[in-house]
Amino acid sequence: MLRKSVLILSGIICNLLLLSLSAQEHDLSDASLIISETIAPDFRETIADILQEELFRLAQIRMPLSERWTENNIALSLAADRSLYGEPLPPGVDLPAADESYSMAWERRRGRETLWLIGKDERALLYAAGHLLREVRFGFQRLTLKSGSTICSAPVYPIRGHQLGYRNTANSYDGWSPEQYDRYIRELALFGANSIENIPLETPDSPHMLKTPQEMNYLISRMCEKYRLDYWVWMPVGDLSNDTVFNKEKKKHADFYKACPKLDNIFIPGGDPGDNHPRELLRFLETISGELRRYHPDAGIWMSLQGFSDEECDYLFSYLDEVSPNWLKGIVSGPGSPSLAATRYRLPEKYMHRHYPDITHTVRCQYPTLDWDQAFALTLGREPVNPQPFYYAMIHNRFAPYTDGFISYSDGINDDLNKFVWSRKGWDPDEEVTEILAQYVRFFFGISDPEPVVNAIAALEKNWEGPVDANAGIEMTLREWDRLEQEYPRLNSDWRWQMCLYRANYDAYIRRRNLYEKRLEREAYRILLQAGSIGISQAMKQALEKVNEADSFNVAPELKRKIHAYADSLFLSISLQSSMERHRASGPERGCTLDFLDHPLNNRWWLADEFRKVEQMQDDEEKLERITILARWDNPGEGSFYDNISNIAESPHVLTTVYDATDFAWWDRGLSRKRLSTQLFQNFPKLEYNDLDPNARYLIRIAGYGDALLRVDGERIAPILYNKELETFKEFLVDPRYTRDGSITVTFDEPEESHLNWRQHSKICDIWLLRRD
Numbered sequence: 114m115l116r117k118s119v120l121i122l123s124g125i126i127c128n129l130l131l132l133s134l135s136a137q138e139h140d141l142s143d144a145s146l147i148i149s150e151t152i153a154p155d156f157r158e159t160i161a162d163i164l165q166e167e168l169f170r171l172a173q174i175r176m177p178l179s180e181r182w183t184e185n186n187i188a189l190s191l192a193a194d195r196s197l198y199g200e201p202l203p204p205g206v207d208l209p210a211a212d213e214s215y216s217m218a219w220e221r222r223r224g225r226e227t228l229w230l231i232g233k234d235e236r237a238l239l240y241a242a243g244h245l246l247r248e249v250r251f252g253f254q255r256l257t258l259k260s261g262s263t264i265c266s267a268p269v270y271p272i273r274g275h276q277l278g279y280r281n282t283a284n285s286y287d288g289w290s291p292e293q294y295d296r297y298i299r300e301l302a303l304f305g306a307n308s309i310e311n312i313p314l315e316t317p318d319s320p321h322m323l324k325t326p327q328e329m330n331y332l333i334s335r336m337c338e339k340y341r342l343d344y345w346v347w348m349p350v351g352d353l354s355n356d357t358v359f360n361k362e363k364k365k366h367a368d369f370y371k372a373c374p375k376l377d378n379i380f381i382p383g384g385d386p387g388d389n390h391p392r393e394l395l396r397f398l399e400t401i402s403g404e405l406r407r408y409h410p411d412a413g414i415w416m417s418l419q420g421f422s423d424e425e426c427d428y429l430f431s432y433l434d435e436v437s438p439n440w441l442k443g444i445v446s447g448p449g450s451p452s453l454a455a456t457r458y459r460l461p462e463k464y465m466h467r468h469y470p471d472i473t474h475t476v477r478c479q480y481p482t483l484d485w486d487q488a489f490a491l492t493l494g495r496e497p498v499n500p501q502p503f504y505y506a507m508i509h510n511r512f513a514p515y516t517d518g519f520i521s522y523s524d525g526i527n528d529d530l531n532k533f534v535w536s537r538k539g540w541d542p543d544e545e546v547t548e549i550l551a552q553y554v555r556f557f558f559g560i561s562d563p564e565p566v567v568n569a570i571a572a573l574e575k576n577w578e579g580p581v582d583a584n585a586g587i588e589m590t591l592r593e594w595d596r597l598e599q600e601y602p603r604l605n606s607d608w609r610w611q612m613c614l615y616r617a618n619y620d621a622y623i624r625r626r627n628l629y630e631k632r633l634e635r636e637a638y639r640i641l642l643q644a645g646s647i648g649i650s651q652a653m654k655q656a657l658e659k660v661n662e663a664d665s666f667n668v669a670p671e672l673k674r675k676i677h678a679y680a681d682s683l684f685l686s687i688s689l690q691s692s693m694e695r696h697r698a699s700g701p702e703r704g705c706t707l708d709f710l711d712h713p714l715n716n717r718w719w720l721a722d723e724f725r726k727v728e729q730m731q732d733d734e735e736k737l738e739r740i741t742i743l744a745r746w747d748n749p750g751e752g753s754f755y756d757n758i759s760n761i762a763e764s765p766h767v768l769t770t771v772y773d774a775t776d777f778a779w780w781d782r783g784l785s786r787k788r789l790s791t792q793l794f795q796n797f798p799k800l801e802y803n804d805l806d807p808n809a810r811y812l813i814r815i816a817g818y819g820d821a822l823l824r825v826d827g828e829r830i831a832p833i834l835y836n837k838e839l840e841t842f843k844e845f846l847v848d849p850r851y852t853r854d855g856s857i858t859v860t861f862d863e864p865e866e867s868h869l870n871w872r873q874h875s876k877i878c879d880i881w882l883l884r885r886d
Contacts, residue, residue: 139219141187141228141249141256142172145179149190149197156235159339160189163299164242171559172251186227187245189238192216202231207265209233213307214267215241219260228258236307236341240266240540243303247552250561266540272467272518273539274308275301275532276347279329281319284496284525284704288321288688291332298333302340304533304552305540309337310345310380310520313369320697321688327372334375343377345520349386353393362397367404378413378442379405380469380520384420385449391421391429395438402440413442415467418456419449426451430459437461445469447522448479453515468512468519472505472535473528476777480508483770484761486581487793488627490777491712493619496704498612500530501574506546509538526687527704529609530570547571557609560601569593570613576620580762581627591621608687615679619706622672627714629668633660634715641744649736653724660717673710680707701782709783718786747790752809752884754802758877759793766800766882775871791816791839794876800859802882807855810885811847816840819875822862825851829862839878847882 146164148157161178164187168176176187180198190197192208202208203220208231215237218229230245232238244266250257277297279286289297298309313330324332330346337344348366351358370376381387383394398414405412418426433441444460446453447469457466471479474495482501513519518539521532530553537549550570554563572590581587594617604610637656644652667673680696683689690698691707698705723743730736747755747763757763759776778785778792785792794817805811813830815821818839823830825847834844851857859880866874 138250138257138259139226139228141185141258142174142254144185144187144228144256145177145181145183147179147182147186147188147198149194151191151194152189152235152238155339156238156341160238160242163239163303164246167246167303168249168256171246171249171556172254172256174254174256182225182227184225186225187230188227189230189232189241191235191238192231192233203227203229206231206263209237209265209267211267212271213237213240214265215244216263216265217241217244217260218263234341239302239340240268240305243305246303247556250555251559252561268305268307268540269542270513270516270518270539272308272465272516272520273306273536274310274343274345274518274520275306275536276310276312276345276520276523277333278310278312278315278347278524279322279324279326279333280312280315281322281699282524282703284527284690284698285688286525287319287699288323288690290323291329293687294329294333295336295339298336298340298342300557301532301536302342303556304536306342306532306536308343308345308377308520309333310347312347313373314348314365319699321690331372331374334373337377338375344373344375345378345380346373346376347380347382349382350389350394350397351387353389353397359393359397363400363404366401370405370408373409376405376409376412378415380415380417380445382417382419382445382447383425384417385447388420391418391425391432395429395432399438399440406440414440415443415445416441417445417447417469418451419447421451426459433461433464437463443467443517446516447471453512457515465517466515468516469522470508470512470519470535471522472508472531473499473521473523473525475499477775477779479522480505481772482577484579485577486579486627486762487760487777487789488581488623488714489577489620491714491783491789491792492623492709493706494704494709494783495702495779496524496527497619497706498527498616500570500613500616501577502530502534502546502550502571503574505531506534506538506549509535510542513539513542525704526608526689527612529612558601558604558607565593566597569597569617573613573616573620576616581624582631582762584624587620587624591617594618606682606686608683608689611679611683611686612689615676615683618672618675618679619710622669622676622710623714625669625672626663626711630660630663630713630715630717633662634717637720638744638748641740644737644740649727649733649740652740653727657717657721657724660715660720663713663715663717676710677707702779712783714789716788719788722786746788746879749881749883752806754882756800756880757790757793758795758798758880760790763790766802766880767795768799768801769795769797771795788840791878794818794878796874796876797861797863798859798877798880799861800880801856802859803856805852805855805857805882806884807849807853809852810849811852812881812883812885813845813847813859814881814883815843815845815877816879817843817875817877819866819873820864821875821877822864824860824862825857827858827860 165176168174188197203218206218209216213236214233216231220227230241232241277286281287311333315326317325334344350362353359443465445467446456448471475482476490476495533553534549537544550567551563554560554566576587576590594614637659640656641652680691684696690696692705727736727739749755756766776794819837821843823845830845832843832845864875
């Protein structure tokens with residue numbers, strides 16, 4: 114932690130304003146670029162291309178590259194330069210001293226004005242150019258930069274990168290051309306990223322690939338060299354206890370190292386995928402370290418503890434303490450790893466620690482969307498367009514102090530904004546999220562007054578907070594994006610703009626559908642409760658017809674048309690695959706939001722199946738009893754209480770939250786016909802009930818799977834009914850002594866299920882506290 118404190122302090126000091134000048138707006142419209150000849154020729158060409166191309170895109174100004182001083186200049190030099198084309202570097206400016214740091218200074222001398230961009234190294238000049246491009250104000254053939262000080266800026270964290278794996282399971286990367294990869298890597302670098310991670314050894318099984326994985330690996334490696342970025346690769350391995358597999362993996366690695374033109378780090382996960390004991394994995398890493406040094410002498414080897422047991426973690430840390438291998442560069446903490454704090458605490462100081470954050474998924478993941486309505490989970494699913502700048506900024510700052518930085522886990526372009534937020538936060542954790550968004554809007558959308566669009570993007574994040582029915586802000590967000598769409602027609606072909614419009618329309622469509630379909634379901638239950646008077650068969654027929662009206666009537670057809678149009682446009686512009694049929698996505702959980710757009714948001718599938726079961730019953734009294742249970746499932750009557758354990762809209766008594774979102778089921782490839790409440794669960798929830806009648810008798814009923822080891826006010830309660838299958842009941846009588854004070858707390862013990870996969874663990878889906886007078 115001391116090392117990290119020093120890093121943070123140096124970054125803060127270097128980001129202070131150093132040289133006070135009169136605050137003013139500097140006109141760069143007729144400036145010339147002057148670039149030091151001490152910069153390597155290839156990078157000199159790269160940095161010139163970046164500035165000329167981006168400034169033309171923003172302001173339609175073709176800024177000339179010059180070797181002569183003019184009245185207005187943008188000068189790029191290295192801190193080690195004594196002068197630039199006969200002129201000394203500006204006096205009184207603190208030159209950048211830390212790796213990747215830069216200074217920006219204004220100077221007036223002999224009738225000319227110069228903006229100096231001075232880098233500690235070549236990569237630093239890229240970040241200085243990024244600073245300029247993010248902060249410049251522009252109009253048609255007009256560029257200005259408002260500044261009242263010289264600044265020196267240095268990154269707080271040395272690792273700042275993103276995984277852009279060229280593989281079939283990505284929702285977009287596999288359809289990119291080399292030009293799209295180059296453009297995206299440039300953009301990430303201009304926002305402060307210094308590392309790109311690829312997944313190079315995939316088979317070319319994607320119908321979208323324009324290059325083989327081997328060809329694209331070579332090209333991405335070259336792109337990283339072009340932009341002076343670190344090139345990482347993620348390379349899982351097979352069963353290393355098998356000598357044949359061990360030798361095959363060794364040869365595969367050696368061949369790859371030889372063929373890769375630039376390679377800075379390799380990351381071999383301990384799990385997800387992989388199931389090797391660290392004993393075998395460490396032996397393999399030591400073996401391949403020689404091959405790596407042979408072709409890339411300065412490259413580092415990294416491993417993760419994903420999926421490791423306590424014994425395996427203990428083995429690894431003991432090995433590092435005792436053997437202290439120099440061939441290992443560091444440890445990566447990703448999904449399924451021990452906590453970042455515990456890892457940093459146990460990790461010897463000589464080894465670096467990298468975060469591998471999942472910023473691309475919403476459920477069943479490392480950092481799930483909090484308080485997410487089931488309506489969104491069923492339709493948008495695990496991999497939607499997910500701009501959540503404030504949430505992911507919070508995640509970064511919470512865990513970054515335990516690390517030396519991050520390379521994010523990403524499976525596509527859906528998390529685009531989150532990448533840029535993390536890139537900036539890795540440079541400066543104290544940078545305001547709204548300022549990052551303003552830079553994003555100015556740079557990518559070419560909007561010089563970013564505030565309305567910044568607010569509209571922030572509103573998309575707010576759309577996902579809490580119960581969808583109660584969130585009227587969703588409609589306000591749609592109206593604002595409709596207005597912006599009309600105001601900026603030139604952006605209609607911009608894929609980042611299209612993603613925002615897609616989400617605004619999608620969210621509103623789901624809210625309208627949810628309100629409508631839930632109303633149909635309530636009406637259906639009222640019909641069912643009339644079964645005693647209108648007849649059982651007739652009641653089921655009418656109730657099913659009512660809930661099925663959602664299949665024949667679309668509550669928002671214009672929104673649906675626009676959603677399809679945006680999805681198709683995104684497929685054409687950036688290869689975002691929102692459908693298996695239309696866009697040949699690799700699987701339904703891989704961003705196929707279009708395929709689930711009309712997924713049922715009421716229980717019509719479940720009711721149809723339950724009615725067939727009722728029809729098979731022989732006794733009318735039994736049928737009526739079951740129909741009453743179905744109709745009153747979530748409305749048990751006055752004095753009784755119901756909670757759907759992980760439904761944010763229907764769990765008023767639940768105190769617990771599942772922070773990996775494994776409480777959202779993924780059954781039958783997203784097409785489960787189970788009751789919607791059954792598809793939400795917790796393993797060991799805690800509930801609190803108040804305002805109970807101290808003179809009443811109560812019964813606790815539970816629906817779920819497996820065991821339910823229930824306690825009331827800390828005391829274990831024996832069941833009077835104990836079925837273990839889904840949508841069957843367990844029941845527990847509550848002794849009146851617990852409710853005499855008008856309240857109870859309900860908790861659950863954890864059953865011994867270490868021998869089971871987590872998917873087979875016991876689940877609590879629904880809980881009733883039923884008054885029994």
